[in-house]
Amino acid sequence: MSLKPNPGILDITPYVGGRAGAQGVDEPIKLSSNESALGPSPAAVAAFRDAAGGLEFYPEGGATELRDTIAQTYGLDASRIVCGNGSDELLTMLASAYVKPGDEIVFSAHGFILYRIIALSHGAVSVAVPENDLHTDVDAMLASITAKTRIVYLANPNNPTGSYLPHDEVRRLHAGLRSDILLVLDAAYAEYVKRNDYEAGIELVANFPNVVMTRTFSKVHGLAGLRVGWAYCPAAVADVLNRVRGPFNVSAPGQRAAAAALKDRAHVEASIAHNDRWLSFLIQNIRALGLRVDDSVGNFALVHFQDERHAAEADRFLTARGLILRGVAAYGLPHCLRVTVGNEDANRKVVAALGEFVRRA
Ligand SMILES: Cc1ncc(COP(=O)(O)O)c(C=O)c1O
Numbered sequence: 626m627s628l629k630p631n632p633g634i635l636d637i638t639p640y641v642g643g644r645a646g647a648q649g650v651d652e653p654i655k656l657s658s659n660e661s662a663l664g665p666s667p668a669a670v671a672a673f674r675d676a677a678g679g680l681e682f683y684p685e686g687g688a689t690e691l692r693d694t695i696a697q698t699y700g701l702d703a704s705r706i707v708c709g710n711g712s713d714e715l716l717t718m719l720a721s722a723y724v725k726p727g728d729e730i731v732f733s734a735h736g737f738i739l740y741r742i743i744a745l746s747h748g749a750v751s752v753a754v755p756e757n758d759l760h761t762d763v764d765a766m767l768a769s770i771t772a773k774t775r776i777v778y779l780a781n782p783n784n785p786t787g788s789y790l791p792h793d794e795v796r797r798l799h800a801g802l803r804s805d806i807l808l809v810l811d812a813a814y815a816e817y818v819k820r821n822d823y824e825a826g827i828e829l830v831a832n833f834p835n836v837v838m839t840r841t842f843s844k845v846h847g848l849a850g851l852r853v854g855w856a857y858c859p860a861a862v863a864d865v866l867n868r869v870r871g872p873f874n875v876s877a878p879g880q881r882a883a884a885a886a887l888k889d890r891a892h893v894e895a896s897i898a899h900n901d902r903w904l905s906f907l908i909q910n911i912r913a914l915g916l917r918v919d920d921s922v923g924n925f926a927l928v929h930f931q932d933e934r935h936a937a938e939a940d941r942f943l944t945a946r947g948l949i950l951r952g953v954a955a956y957g958l959p960h961c962l963r964v965t966v967g968n969e970d971a972n973r974k975v976v977a978a979l980g981e982f983v984r985r986a
Pocket of ligand 1: 658712713737780781782811843853
């Protein structure tokens with residue numbers, strides 16, 4: 626007899642993060658992980674440094690100050706907020722708490738890849754629902770629900786497509802789910818969305834016992850390296866997560882920096898304004914080169930090429946010029962590359978290099 630992991634685990638293709646380096650390029654520009662172009666607030670960095678003075682102490686396990694700051698910022702009940710080591714941890718914990726082997730986890734076909742990994746690591750069945758031209762198809766999602774469905778994950782906005790589901794559609798999705806199915810609204814990019822018909826999910830969580838919204842400090846707050854996320858939950862779900870989470874799952878520097886980041890509204894606004902301007906720049910200018918670029922409400926855009934080979938060639942061409950984008954074959958989009966909004970220099974370089982590529986090809 627030999628040691629064996631649980632069924633499903635060896636079927637997982639380990640998550641591969643965005644590449645950071647390019648051979649022969651001294652200072653590559655990383656646009657492969659949807660990180661913040663402006664980086665964190667100086668106040669967050671100062672709070673992080675300050676926390677270095679007490680590293681021998683365990684963090685405050687309940688992340689009380691951070692939860693209070695989140696609650697004040699968004700007008701929420703702090704007792705229903707649970708913080709995590711990135712929102713990844715919270716998304717995974719929800720499955721650990723509510724999914725057993727053989728259950729089904731539903732998500733859209735080009736949805737965030739972590740949902741598939743979560744399903745496999747819990748011995749659950751992944752139900753990847755076909756999309757409608759890279760948009761979540763609510764009717765198809767509802768049609769895929771069975772007696773075994775336990776969780777529906779919806780990245781809204783979705784990574785890597787950049788599309789979003791309007792609030793009415795999210796409500797319709799929720800209304801079609803049995804009350805023993807958890808709807809998880811993964812709103813990692815919510816801050817960037819400027820659409821009247823979008824809501825991250827606070828209202829649904831406030832009114833229903835089977836909806837959770839997750840958020841992150843990794844994107845607009847520029848703290849991806851610290852790993853801090855949070856979930857807004859029905860009271861019973863918060864209680865469950867507080868039982869299963871590690872007692873000190875968010876580091877002390879993470880808690881301090883995240884609270885400071887949230888309070889620096891000017892920096893958040895600057896980050897969003899930068900994104901508005903340069904996301905439009907990227908989309909318009911890359912379209913002008915004759916490439917399809919989908920509308921996006923995140924801090925990234927999906928660029929389509931003729932086919933997988935053409936996308937791989939473009940990737941090599943850009944990489945050789947120090948521009949690191951993200952191949953999204955693992956998302957079922959081998960003919961696409963995803964580009965994160967960078968600083969002005971990076972964005973201009975991407976457009977210029979893609980222009981060179983298109984003219985050469
Ligand atoms: C849709 C979506 N959800 C969640 C995450 C994970 O974020 P975190 O850094 O909080 O774990 C990402 C990161 O890329 C994402 O794109």
